[in-house]
Every structure is written in structure tokens, then in C-alpha cells.
Amino acid sequence: MLAGLRVLDCSDRLGWLAGRMLADLGAEVVKVEPPEAGLGAAEWRAYNANKRLLRLDPRRLRERAALAELLAHADILIETAVPGSPLAGLLRPEVLRARNSRLIQVSIRPFGEDGPRAHWRASDLELMAAGGALSLAGEPDGAPTRVSAPQACLWAGAQGAVGALVALAHRAATGAGQRVTVSAQAAVLTALAHAPTFYDILGEVPTRCGEFITGRTLTGARMRAFWPCRDGYINFVLYGGVAGRRSNRQLAEWMREAGVPLGAVAGIDWSTFDPKPLTQAEVDALEQPILRFFAGLTKREFLEGAAAREMLGYPVSTVEDIAADPQLEARGFWDDLRSTARAHHCGSFAIVDRVRAPLRYAPGEPVDLETLLAEFRGAHARAPVAATAL
Amino acid sequence: MSTRAQALAGVTVAEFGAYAAGPHVGKLLANFGARVVHVESRRRPDGFRLEYPPFTDGVPGVDRGGCFAHFNDSKYGATLDLHSEAGRELARRLVAWADIVIENMRPGVMRRLGLGYEAAQALNPGVVMLSSCNMGQTGPRANTPGFGSQLSSLAGFCGLTGTPEGPPMLLYGPYIDFIASTMGAAAVLAGLDQRRRTGRGAWIDLSQYEAGLHFIAGALLDYHANGTVAARKGNRDDEAAPHEVYRCDGGRWLALSCWSDAEFGRLARVIGRQELATDPRFATAAQRRAHRGELDAAIAAWCAARDAERAAILLQEARVHAHPVNTVSDLFRDPQLAHRHVWRRRHHGVMGERAYCFPAFDLADAPGDIASAAPLLGAHNETVFREFLGLSVADYAAYEARGAFQ
Numbered sequence: 001m002l003a004g005l006r007v008l009d010c011s012d013r014l015g016w017l018a019g020r021m022l023a024d025l026g027a028e029v030v031k032v033e034p035p036e037a038g039l040g041a042a043e044w045r046a047y048n049a050n051k052r053l054l055r056l057d058p059r060r061l062r063e064r065a066a067l068a069e070l071l072a073h074a075d076i077l078i079e080t081a082v083p084g085s086p087l088a089g090l091l092r093p094e095v096l097r098a099r100n101s102r103l104i105q106v107s108i109r110p111f112g113e114d115g116p117r118a119h120w121r122a123s124d125l126e127l128m129a130a131g132g133a134l135s136l137a138g139e140p141d142g143a144p145t146r147v148s149a150p151q152a153c154l155w156a157g158a159q160g161a162v163g164a165l166v167a168l169a170h171r172a173a174t175g176a177g178q179r180v181t182v183s184a185q186a187a188v189l190t191a192l193a194h195a196p197t198f199y200d201i202l203g204e205v206p207t208r209c210g211e212f213i214t215g216r217t218l219t220g221a222r223m224r225a226f227w228p229c230r231d232g233y234i235n236f237v238l239y240g241g242v243a244g245r246r247s248n249r250q251l252a253e254w255m256r257e258a259g260v261p262l263g264a265v266a267g268i269d270w271s272t273f274d275p276k277p278l279t280q281a282e283v284d285a286l287e288q289p290i291l292r293f294f295a296g297l298t299k300r301e302f303l304e305g306a307a308a309r310e311m312l313g314y315p316v317s318t319v320e321d322i323a324a325d326p327q328l329e330a331r332g333f334w335d336d337l338r339s340t341a342r343a344h345h346c347g348s349f350a351i352v353d354r355v356r357a358p359l360r361y362a363p364g365e366p367v368d369l370e371t372l373l374a375e376f377r378g379a380h381a382r383a384p385v386a387a388t389a390l
Numbered sequence: 391m392s393t394r395a396q397a398l399a400g401v402t403v404a405e406f407g408a409y410a411a412g413p414h415v416g417k418l419l420a421n422f423g424a425r426v427v428h429v430e431s432r433r434r435p436d437g438f439r440l441e442y443p444p445f446t447d448g449v450p451g452v453d454r455g456g457c458f459a460h461f462n463d464s465k466y467g468a469t470l471d472l473h474s475e476a477g478r479e480l481a482r483r484l485v486a487w488a489d490i491v492i493e494n495m496r497p498g499v500m501r502r503l504g505l506g507y508e509a510a511q512a513l514n515p516g517v518v519m520l521s522s523c524n525m526g527q528t529g530p531r532a533n534t535p536g537f538g539s540q541l542s543s544l545a546g547f548c549g550l551t552g553t554p555e556g557p558p559m560l561l562y563g564p565y566i567d568f569i570a571s572t573m574g575a576a577a578v579l580a581g582l583d584q585r586r587r588t589g590r591g592a593w594i595d596l597s598q599y600e601a602g603l604h605f606i607a608g609a610l611l612d613y614h615a616n617g618t619v620a621a622r623k624g625n626r627d628d629e630a631a632p633h634e635v636y637r638c639d640g641g642r643w644l645a646l647s648c649w650s651d652a653e654f655g656r657l658a659r660v661i662g663r664q665e666l667a668t669d670p671r672f673a674t675a676a677q678r679r680a681h682r683g684e685l686d687a688a689i690a691a692w693c694a695a696r697d698a699e700r701a702a703i704l705l706q707e708a709r710v711h712a713h714p715v716n717t718v719s720d721l722f723r724d725p726q727l728a729h730r731h732v733w734r735r736r737h738h739g740v741m742g743e744r745a746y747c748f749p750a751f752d753l754a755d756a757p758g759d760i761a762s763a764a765p766l767l768g769a770h771n772e773t774v775f776r777e778f779l780g781l782s783v784a785d786y787a788a789y790e791a792r793g794a795f796q
């Protein structure tokens with residue numbers, strides 16, 4: 001869909017996903033890295049697949065000039081330049097704008113471009129803390145706990161991609177590029193769902209609840225979400241609503257078929273079930289027999305059984321479970337980069353017109369400066385067209 | 391509110407979505423000037439209106455819920471009974487009108503309503519349609535229902551959260567839905583760009599599961615390439631040490647990490663334990679990880695004696711990674727979020743003045759905004775069908791008589 005769009009991705013991990021998303025959507029993305037950068041880690045390779053790699057040393061005069069020329073012909077620049085770094089000096093917005101009025105410069109920063117804490121240092125842990133997500137996971141009487149894989153940079157990158165394309169739409173109408181600024185801290189807010197509204201409306205502070213969910217009942221009762229099973233855990237909740245009621249009825253049927261004691265589950269009219277008024281004692285009584293039933297299932301048995309019964313609920317997967325999931329195989333999700341070795345990257349994130357676009361480049365697939373300059377200097381693939389009303 | 395023309399001014403969006411994954415896409419577009427119509431029905435309003443707290447004064451009601459409001463600001467609210475022929479006629483007109491159609495129903499539902507992509511394309515050859523659902527439109531489990539909060543477990547996130555010895559931990563709400571919605575917004579904007587250049591729209595089949603997996607792509611590749619099975623490890627990191635949260639005076643927590651020996655030296659000075667910097671037990675990151683217990687105890691003692699804000703400021707002045715663990719209430723007082731005007735208050739007809747959340751990006755020359763509070767149920771039927779779609783007074787009344795707006 002973005003065929004012909006030229007993107008220079010000069011970012012650190014705060015920007016990788018932005019470039020990868022634009023590449024998945026069809027843009028021609030070049031990842032720029034200094035000569036000394038180590039690029040072997042799985043995380044770098046995962047997010048910088050589908051991009052060519054240009055090694056460039058911003059401290060060398062000739063290469064600085066070359067980068068400036070590439071930027072003069074680029075459509076989008078993604079950058080996370082730390083003030084004072086060699087790269088930062090080259091990417092000053094007013095300088096870039098003067099040389100290329102059509103350039104869209106996406107500047108992703110931990111806390112945004114300016115403000116009282118814009119200069120604060122933050123890795124994923126601090127950004128998940130600053131964005132509120134850390135407070136919402138972990139045991140209620142324990143420490144706030146993060147996902148053991150960096151998330152904040154990905155929230156930031158995803159917002160960066162959206163911002164770039166919003167600016168692209170504006171450019172179509174006006175002919176001009178502009179700067180898009182992204183705050184990773186603010187991007188993490190997206191992960192909080194509607195938690196802020198509890199505070200804004202009721203003055204209540206949602207907090208972590210461990211293995212239980214809160215906020216579904218008016219009494220403050222908590223409901224179990226994780227249930228130990230034979231080889232791990234199952235995620236299931238006694239939901240209300242149309243889908244929840246149907247699901248719960250299916251579970252009760254499954255338990256009946258399996259011949260396990262139903263206890264309090266037997267007495268419920270699922271067509272009218274609503275968790276909102278339940279007390280903790282009522283919730284606990286319902287959950288007891290379900291605990292025993294799930295303890296006897298494997299993750300795979302639950303996945304297949306729930307799918308067959310069109311029930312809500314999923315096993316708590318490891319990467320091993322995900323790698324073996326037949327649904328992903330059927331959807332052609334894994335991309336081996338046309339290699340015989342099982343490279344097995346996450347493929348393009350969406351299927352468009354029934355096709356998942358194959359990844360075009362392996363991570364680190366090199367392009368040299370001369371080739372790129374020639375490409376960029378060549379006929380504009382995206383010469384300005386008369387603005388058409390959308 | 392900005393008076394400059396917004397980036398998506400003139401872009402029209404019909405949103406047949408409910409809950410999170412569809413509506414958040416429309417909100418992002420609306421915040422930058424798109425005209426977004428959120429379609430639901432009086433018989434069956436958007437599930438987010440009634441199924442989840444919080445409600446104004448704790449009293450449930452279709453126009454009293456924070457959950458719906460949070461994802462539907464800046465939009466027009468329409469009601470159509472898609473089970474009536476009259477409602478479907480108007481839905482088709484809406485599809486013909488829209489540049490972008492968003493839906494997050496189960497696969498096949500839109501098609502059965504006569505609003506699938508083929509039908510949409512016939513009405514509107516250049517339409518960009520986003521179909522977002524749990525598993526995607528195809529595959530053996532395409533029709534399995536799913537909520538985002540549980541999909542976050544299938545997609546590996548919950549298994550990666552918590553202590554190694556303990557159970558998985560919940561993430562708040564449908565975490566994965568917002569990965570999908572953010573990516574979905576990028577996809578529809580790409581489709582819009584294609585339509586502008588070539589006249590051709592697109593059908594985007596987005597699986598919330600697949601979109602979510604991109605947020606653990608590194609761990610997945612590490613498994614495929616190296617056989618590594620990623621496991622939850624509390625707040626630890628494989629490189630940095632220390633890398634933890636610590637309880638401070640007053641009960642707030644502080645997150646901090648050191649990514650070099652030099653940074654650790656600076657941390658040691660700040661907490662008045664200079665000798666730790668030359669202690670062989672803590673000389674390298676590997677050593678610091680190995681002697682984590684003693685190190686965390688020293689840091690914890692310092693944190694316990696001061697409040698999290700002060701601790702963070704002192705550490706940042708020494709160029710150490712640190713930040714208070716913001717609770718949801720802290721977010722409304724955070725000085726950086728305030729600087730970016732993240733929380734924008736707008737007046738809602740039933741809920742009064744409420745805070746809405748602005749996206750994490752903004753454009754320098756065409757800034758976005760929270761255009762309005764979330765719509766009351768069916769509040770804009772006349773605006774949408776008479777003003778936007780051009781129905782005459784008589785035609786509107788006829789549709790109303792036929793039950794289209796139920």
C-alpha cells in the first residue's frame with residue numbers, strides 16, 4: 001500500500017517498530033546504524049527485518065554529507081536522537097526542513113521533545129513505570145511487575161508509525177511535510193485501557209490484582225483469571241454479557257460431559273447471569289468446582305476444547321506453545337525469508353487483499369551508500385501530485 | 391481547540407465496531423480531524439457502554455460509562471438496527487459515504503449483514519475496510535470468540551509477567567486489543583494513501599493475536615532461532631543490574647536501573663554508599679546480578695527513607711535511570727504528561743466534565759485535539775443521516791417509521 005515511500009530509520013529501539021510497520025505496509029525502509037553497533041540480538045533482528053541496512057558513521061564528514069543528501073530525498077525520517085549525540089546535530093528539524101520541505105520527521109523520545117522531564121533517562125522499566133502500566137501488574141500486596149520483554153518502546157514505535165501516516169495524509173493535502181513528536185511515556189497510556197476513568201469519575205485508583213480481575217462487580221469482589229492446569233495455567237473468567245453467559249453455559253456442559261462435580265455451578269441460570277452484583281463468597285463458591293476441573297486439563301486440551309465449544313478463554317502460552325499453534329501456521333504468519341533455514345520471523349502484521357506481503361529483506365541485509373544515493377537521486381517515485389479531495 | 395486545518399480533515403469513517411479494538415482506531419483518526427461515525431443500536435448498544443464500570447455516581451446507564459467514553463471521544467454517535475432492512479439500507483449508504491470502514495465483529499457477521507468487503511466495494515470502489523478480530527478472518531479457529539484480556543494470555547504476555555516461582559500475572563484490561571488498534575490505524579492510513587494515489591482501496595484482515603505477537607517478536611525469534619523459551623523473571627533484566635522497583639517512604643514505588651559500571655558508580659554515590667562502587671561483589675553487571683540480594687537491600691534501605699519523587703530527582707540529577715512508579719492517579723499529576731496536554735477535559739451531556747486522553751504523538755503544523763466528549767447513544771442520527779448523507783426530512787422520517795434507528 002505504501003509502495004514507493006522512502007523511509008530512513010535512524011532510530012534506536014524506541015523507533016524500530018515504527019520502521020518495521022511502515023515496511024510491512026509496503027514502504028522502502030532503510031535502517032541506518034553506526035559501524036560499531038552490534039546487530040546480532042534477536043530483538044534487533046526481529047524488528048529490523050524487512051529493512052535494508054546502511055552502516056553509516058555520523059562522525060565522518062563524507063558520510064554526514066551523504067546522509068544529508070539521502071534526507072533531502074526521503075519521505076519519512078524516524079529518529080530517536082539523543083541531544084548532543086553526533087546524529088542529533090545532523091537531524092535538526094529546521095535544517096532538514098530547509099533542504100526537504102516534504103520530509104516527515106518522526107521524533108520519538110522517552111518523554112517527548114520538551115518539558116520538565118524531557119531529559120530524564122529511562123529504559124523500558126522506567127517508561128512502564130512512568131506510563132502507569134507497571135502499577136497495574138503484579139500481586140496486590142507485592143511489587144509492581146513488568147512484562148519480561150520490553151514493551152514501552154513498541155508502544156512508542158506503533159504510535160510513531162500512525163503519526164507518520166497522519167502527517168503523510170496532511171502532506172497529500174498541502175504538499176508539505178512536518179515534524180511528528182512521540183512520547184514513549186504517553187504511548188504506554190494506551191496499554192492502560194480505561195483504567196484512568198476510574199480515577200477521573202470515581203476517585204478510585206485501579207491497581208494490580210495478581211491472578212484475579214477486579215472492576216467487574218459493583219461489590220468490589222475479585223474473580224479468578226488464572227487456573228492451574230496439568231502443564232501450566234489457563235486463563236478463564238466467569239464473564240457476564242451475551243458472550244460470557246454463553247461461554248459459561250458451555251463450560252458447565254463440558255463439566256457435565258466430563259462427569260465432574262458441578263457444585264454451585266449447577267444452580268446458575270446462565271441466561272441471566274450477571275457478575276456485577278455478586279459477593280466474594282458467591283464468586284468463590286462458583287469458582288471452586290471449576291478449579292478442580294481445570295486442574296485436570298492440559299493447555300492444549302483446553303485450547304481445543306474451548307475452541308470446539310466456542311467458549312471464551314485461552315491457555316497461558318509460552319513462546320513454545322505459540323510456535324506450535326496451528327492457527328498461525330494456517331494463516332501463514334511465520335516468514336522464513338525465502339530461506340531453507342527456519343528463520344521463522346513474525347510475518348507482515350496484516351493480511352491485505354487476502355495476501356500477507358512476504359518480508360522483502362532479512363535483518364541486516366546490506367545496502368551501500370553509493371547504491372542508495374543513486375536510488376534516492378533517481379526519478380522521484382512519489383513526485384508531488386495535485387492535491388485531490390479525499 | 392486548534393483552528394488550523396487538521397491532518398485528516400475531510401476523511402470520513404464509518405465504524406461498525408464495539409468494545410476496544412475497533413473504536414480505538416476511530417478515536418485516533420477522529421483526534422486528527424477525521425469525521426468518524428460510531429454505529430451501534432438502541433436494542434444492543436456498544437458493549438462497553440453497559441458491561442463494565444466505572445459509571446457516573448456508580449449507577450450503570452448507557453450514557454454514564456467511562457469505559458465507552460474513553461475510546462469514543464471526538465466521534466458522532468448513530469444508531470441503526472442492522473437486523474431491519476431499513477437499518478441495513480442506511481448502513482449501506484454510510485459505507486458508500488465512508489473513505490474508511492472499521493469493523494471488529496466476528497468473521498462473517500458483516501457479510502451476513504450485507505456489509506462485507508465485496509458488498510462494500512460494490513457500493514464504494516475505493517473503500518478501505520479494516521476487519522479486526524481475535525484470530526483473523528481465516529484459519530481453523532477464526533470463529534472462536536475471544537476477549538482481548540484473555541487473548542493477552544494466548545499471545546504470551548501474561549506468562550511473561552510475574553515471578554519465576556509464581557503464577558502468571560494479569561495485565562490490565564484487553565492489553566492486546568490496543569496493540570491491534572494502533573497497528574490497525576496505521577494500516578487504514580496506508581490504505582487511504584494507496585486510494586489517494588491509485589483509486590484502489592483495500593481490505594485489511596487484522597488478527598489481534600498476530601498484531602499482539604509483534605510485541606514479543608524478539609522472544610519468538612529467539613525461540614525459533616535458538617530454542618530459548620522466554621520465562622517471566624519479575625523485574626529482572628538479562629543485562630542491567632540493578633534493575634528493580636523499590637518501595638519508598640509514603641508507599642510509592644521507585645523504578646531504577648543501571649546500564650553501565652559508571653552509572654552504577656553514580657548510583658552508589660547518590661545513595662551514600664560510595665564503597666559499593668569498588669566492592670568486587672558489584673564490579674560488573676554479571677557480579678551485580680549474582681549479588682542482587684545484597685545490592686537490592688542497600689538500595690531499598692535508601693529508598694525507604696525518602697519519597698519516590700525526591701529519590702527519582704536525585705538519581706536523575708546524577709544521570710541514573712529512575713522514575714516513580716506512577717499509579718493511575720499519579721498520571722493526572724505527572725508534570726511531563728501535563729506538559730504534553732495528554733489529559734483534556736471536555737463536557738459530556740450526562741457525565742459532566744471528564745478527562746479524555748490525547749494520543750502519544752502530535753503533528754507540529756496540524757496538531758490534533760479531543761474534538762468533543764464521547765457521544766450519547768444515537769445523539770447524532772439527524773446530523774449523520776440528514777446533514778452528512780443528505781436524507782431529506784421526509785426520507786429521514788420514513789426511515790424512522792420503519793425502525794431504522796432502533
